[in-house]
Structures are given as C-alpha cells and as structure tokens.
Amino acid sequence: MESLKDKIIMERLPEHIAVIMDGNGRWAKEKGKMRVFGHQHGVDAVRNTTEACAELGVKYLTLYAFSTENWNRSSFEVDALMSLLTNALKNELKTLNDNNIRLNAIGDLKRLPKLQYDALMYAIDNTKNNTRMTLTLCLSYSGRWELVQAVKNIATEAKNGTITPEQIDETLIGNHLATAGMPDPDLLIRTSGEERISNYLLWQIAYSELYFTTKYWPDFSKEDLYEAIINYQNRERRFGKTSEQIKK
Numbered sequence: 001m002e003s004l005k006d007k008i009i010m011e012r013l014p015e016h017i018a019v020i021m022d023g024n025g026r027w028a029k030e031k032g033k034m035r036v037f038g039h040q041h042g043v044d045a046v047r048n049t050t051e052a053c054a055e056l057g058v059k060y061l062t063l064y065a066f067s068t069e070n071w072n073r074s075s076f077e078v079d080a081l082m083s084l085l086t087n088a089l090k091n092e093l094k095t096l097n098d099n100n101i102r103l104n105a106i107g108d109l110k111r112l113p114k115l116q117y118d119a120l121m122y123a124i125d126n127t128k129n130n131t132r133m134t135l136t137l138c139l140s141y142s143g144r145w146e147l148v149q150a151v152k153n154i155a156t157e158a159k160n161g162t163i164t165p166e167q168i169d170e171t172l173i174g175n176h177l178a179t180a181g182m183p184d185p186d187l188l189i190r191t192s193g194e195e196r197i198s199n200y201l202l203w204q205i206a207y208s209e210l211y212f213t214t215k216y217w218p219d220f221s222k223e224d225l226y227e228a229i230i231n232y233q234n235r236e237r238r239f240g241k242t243s244e245q246i247k248k
C-alpha cells in the first residue's frame with residue numbers, strides 16, 4: 001500500500017514534535033460509549049505515534065497527557081486516566097527499551113498518586129540511557145505552572161546572589177523551564193478540530209508551526225502523522241525574517 005511516508009523529506013524532519021491529544025471524550029460519545037473508552041483507545045494512538053516518530057528519526061516527541069486543569073474532571077475519569085498511565089508504563093516499558101526510547105516526564109509530578117509517581121520514576125530511570133528518541137509525557141502540566149516555577153527559582157537565585165538581574169535572558173529562562181536541554185518544538189499538532197493552545201508549552205512554541213486536524217485522537221494514525229509532517233515541510237519558517245532573507 002502506498003504510504004505518505006515516502007513523501008517525507010528525511011533531511012528536513014522536525015527534530016521535536018509536540019502533540020495536544022484531544023477528542024478522546026467526543027470519540028467515545030459518538031460511539032455511545034463512556035469517555036474512558038476514548039482514553040483507552042487513545043493509548044493505541046500514543047503507541048502508533050511514538051513508533052512512527054522513532055521509525056522516522058524524530059528526536060523528541062512531547063505529549064500533553066494530563067493538564068493541571070484535568071485534575072478538575074470527575075474523580076472517576078481522573079482515576080481511570082491514572083490507571084491507564086500505570087498500565088501503559090508497565091506494558092510498554094519493554095517496547096521503549098527494545099526501541100531505544102528514553103522516557104521523560106514534566107509537570108507537577110508530586111501531585112500524582114504515589115503508585116503512578118513511583119511507576120513513572122521507575123520507567124524514567126529504566127530508560128535513561130536510551131538515545132534514539134526522547135518521549136516526554138506532560139503530566140499535571142501547564143505552561144503557566146511551568147513559568148511560575150521558573151520565575152520563583154530565578155528570583156530565589158537572584159536573592160541569594162547566584163545570579164544578577166542583568167544575567168536574566170532568554171537562554172537563562174529556557175534553562176529554568178522543565179524542558180531545559182530540549183530544543184523547542186518545530187511542529188505542534190492538535191487533534192479534534194479545536195484550535196487553541198490550552199496552556200501548553202507557552203514559552204517553547206514561540207516559533208513552532210501549528211497543525212490542526214479534525215481527527216479525534218484515538219483515530220490519529222501513522223498516516224495522519226506523516227500528513228502533518230508533510231504539511232510542515234511545505235511551510236517556510238522565517239523566524240521573523242523576510243522570505244528573501246531566508247532564501248539567501
């Protein structure tokens with residue numbers, strides 16, 4: 001079968017893809033099922049997307065798995081998402097290692113129940129020497145939460161005299177974010193037809209290309225990812241310069 005994969009220009013792959021996995025609830029509702037059913041199938045899309053990115057050679061994949069605001073959902077749904085997380089960590093750990101993928105997590109992880117926190121730390125430690133791709137799960141994460149933490153830490157360092165206010169620049173701020181050491185996302189994908197950022201990677205997506213698809217997350221396939229990458233490759237990234245300057 002013909003695949004869109006063949007149309008991807010391998011020399012111009014996005015180094016970092018970030019995804020807002022949206023639409024699990026609506027996907028389930030359309031099928032007359034409970035929201036949790038959508039999340040369960042969302043895990044399959046996580047697996048497919050991770051596999052496709054690793055196969056292509058994408059170095060960083062960052063997934064919005066649970067936002068700070070998601071704590072406000074019903075305890076039934078929160079509990080279900082938490083058990084999906086532990087199950088996925090348990091079931092996929094071997095696959096992550098077999099495929100040389102490093103697991104990472106960012107967010108207010110201390111808010112996670114102990115079971116999930118411990119399972120996460122175990123999987124992170126167990127995959128820490130893998131080098132093919134870094135898969136970052138954003139859990140109990142929001143961009144504003146992350147910026148507040150960074151500002152607090154920078155203020156504390158300034159107060160202690162470790163840094164001076166004059167030393168505060170974009171690099172220093174970037175180094176105080178949860179994503180320190182990672183390149184900014186080149187491509188941000190959001191599924192389900194919503195066209196919002198929803199408090200995701202606010203600092204890091206300053207120059208990311210945004211791609212929206214109406215597919216619900218559980219239906220997002222490898223071919224959908226290839227389509228997003230091809231769309232990205234057809235854009236001209238100018239970073240504030242003119243088209244003529246870029247082509248020089």
Ligand code: FPP
Nearest residue numbers: 021022023024025026042043065084085088
């Ligand atoms: C958004 O759909 C999705 C989430 C809030 C959770 C994403 C979780 C998964 C894909 C499964 C667990 C992930 C891992 C990494 C094990 P929504 O519920 O907001 O859908 P709606 O907008 O249609 O209501």
